[in-house]
Amino acid sequence: MxxxxxxxxxxxxxxxxxxxxxxxxxxxxxxxxxxxxxxxxxxxxxxxxxxxxxxxxxxxxxxxxxxxxxxxxxxxxxxxxxxxxxxxxxxxxxxxxxxxxxxxxxxxxxxxxxxxxxxxxxxxxxxxxxxxxxxxxxxxxxxxAPLVPAFHQAVFADPSQTRTVVNIGGIANITILDDKPAIGFDTGPGNGLIDYWYQQHHSGMFDPSGEWAASGRIDQELLAALKDDPYFRLAPPKSTGKEYFSAAWLARKIETFENLPAQDIQATLCQFSADTISDAIRQHAPGATQTFICGGGAHNRHLLRLLAGNLRIPVASTAEIGVDPDHVExxxxxxxxxxxxxxxxxxxxxxxxxxxxxxxxxxxxxxxxxx
CATH class of the missing domain: 3.30.420.40 (ATPase, nucleotide binding domain)
Structure with missing residues (x-):
């Protein structure tokens, strides 16, 4: 029934x-x-x-x-x-x-x-x-927050291996699934800043497949400035939101990089999201053998390539373990x-x-x- x-x-x-x-x-x-x-x-x-x-x-x-x-x-x-x-x-x-x-x-x-x-x-x-x-x-x-790790544990856990599930919305969060009780937390910006910067320079809502970001050059000085934030040094449990990683936060970070081409800032923001997600996985799930992505970020192919390059383990959509990434939440x-x-x-x-x-x-x- x-x-x-x-x-x-x-x-x-x-x-x-x-x-x-x-x-x-x-x-x-x-x-x-x-x-x-x-x-x-x-x-x-x-x-x-x-x-x-x-x-x-x-x-x-x-x-x-x-x-x-x-x-x-x-x-x-x-x-x-x-x-x-x-x-x-x-x-x-x-x-x-x-x-x-x-x-x-x-x-x-x-x-x-x-x-x-x-x-x-x-x-x-x-x-x-x-x-x-x-x-x-x-x-x-x-x-x-985050609340979805309880659901991730119920449907995606495989005690024989260590998996991470990453939900990439405006803010990204990870769930670490192994043979112990699940842990999870917000890693920082997901799509939020990437979408915001795209909207400042294009008529659309988001960067399709990350194509604009892929056309730019990553600026290492800006990337270091973006990653220099106390939130990333906090131990979990922790959560955040777009009221913290906001347009004003980004404006403060890029004010000394105003001569950078807009597409280079977009490329750097995409790398920033990939790096903060990857850093969290490497620090808290060093034995992870698979990473599965859900949320809107699952459609950003450039972001997924960056994640795979950082992690050097398979990065795939949650569709591969039974749930469409757009349907998970x-x-x-x-x-x-x-x-x-x-x-x-x-x-x-x-x-x-x-x-x-x-x-x-x-x-x-x-x-x-x-x-």
Missing amino acids: AELYIGLMSGTSIDGIDAGLVDFAGNKITLVEFHYQPFPPALRQSIQAISQANQAVRLLDYGHLDSQIGRLFGEAANALLKKTGIPANAIKAIGSHGQTVCHAPDGSDGFTLQIGDPNRIAEITGITTVADFRRRDIAAGGQG AIAFAWLARQTLNGLPGNLCNVTGARAPVILGGIYPGRNGLS
């Missing part, structure tokens, strides 16, 4: 909503259908504006954006179901990540904020919705919703630094309650 959940995800690249319909029947994980819904350009700009570090935000603007994103998430779930013909009452729950607008987990009053009103998702779809996954982990002393949040409804923890203390495993998220009942 089918056990159906929906996962909804929008990441730090702020490009759109991934929606996955997942069947957990027999404790197996099967993607039934997938739907991608891009953000309208004006909404994307509003999210970027509200996500700027130290940005003053009007509560009216915040509230409207929270409601608007919640409505779009609900519409994405309905569009997904329309593709399948499966009725809403057949779905156990939706797991919604929401859209991160601020991640500042450190200190006694650390917090993280994802918007996209789950009340609206539950009302629009009629389906019980689980959301706000990260803040309970922070309340338990953790970083609230949506499936992960369906899995996290299932953990919550089954009264099971969704965090890994080795990853987030939380004092104990905790059940994540708040539950917003659907039209038929929690049945």
Whole structure:
């Protein structure tokens, strides 16, 4: 008998909503259908504006954006179901990540904020919705991120070898899988700065296959300046966001390199992402025999070539171990919703630094309650 959940995800690249319909029947994980819904350009700009570090935000603007994103998430779930013909009452729950607008987990009053009103998702779809996954982990002393390593461990682990799984979104994170409990953390920028610099010089949203970066020359002085940041010297558990590795951060780093051609800066940014990911793997998983990539960065062939050259081990898409790289995070949040409804923890203390495993998220009942 089918056990159906929906996962909804929008990441730090702020490009759109991934929606996955997942069947957990027999404790197996099967993607039934997938739907991608891009953000309208004006909404994307509003999210970027509200996500700027130290940005003053009007509560009216915040509230409207929270409601608007919640409505779009609900519409994405309905569009997904329309593709399948499966009725809403057949779905156990939706797991919604929401859209991160601020991640500042450190200190006694650390917090993280994802918007996209789950009340609206539950009302629009009629389906019980689980959301706000990260803040309970922070309340338990953790970083609230990354959360996907728990899912990576459940689906990708092979105790006979050491694997690393790298999710390359706006921020990159790694999961180290071997015969011990999984560890993982944010390595630093993934696509975020690469995309930002491309958008300053082209009309598109991202550098297709990394072609523009491949046309440039890596500047070693700039690369050293980019890598000279305290974050890379921190021991895990650690997490970060685009409010730290921001446009302002990049502007400070390149202000003495203003004579460099734009494509050389792009080439250096791509090498920077590859190096910080590779350095993390070499330091924390020196015995790794395989690295699998998911997230949007899996489509940047130039970045993958740089990673393979750094690591000198096979670097491949998670498609080779059964899950399309574009689908991993949506499936992960369906899995996290299932953990919550089954009264099971969704965090890994080795990853987030939380004092104990905790059940994540708040539950917003659907039209038929929690049945």
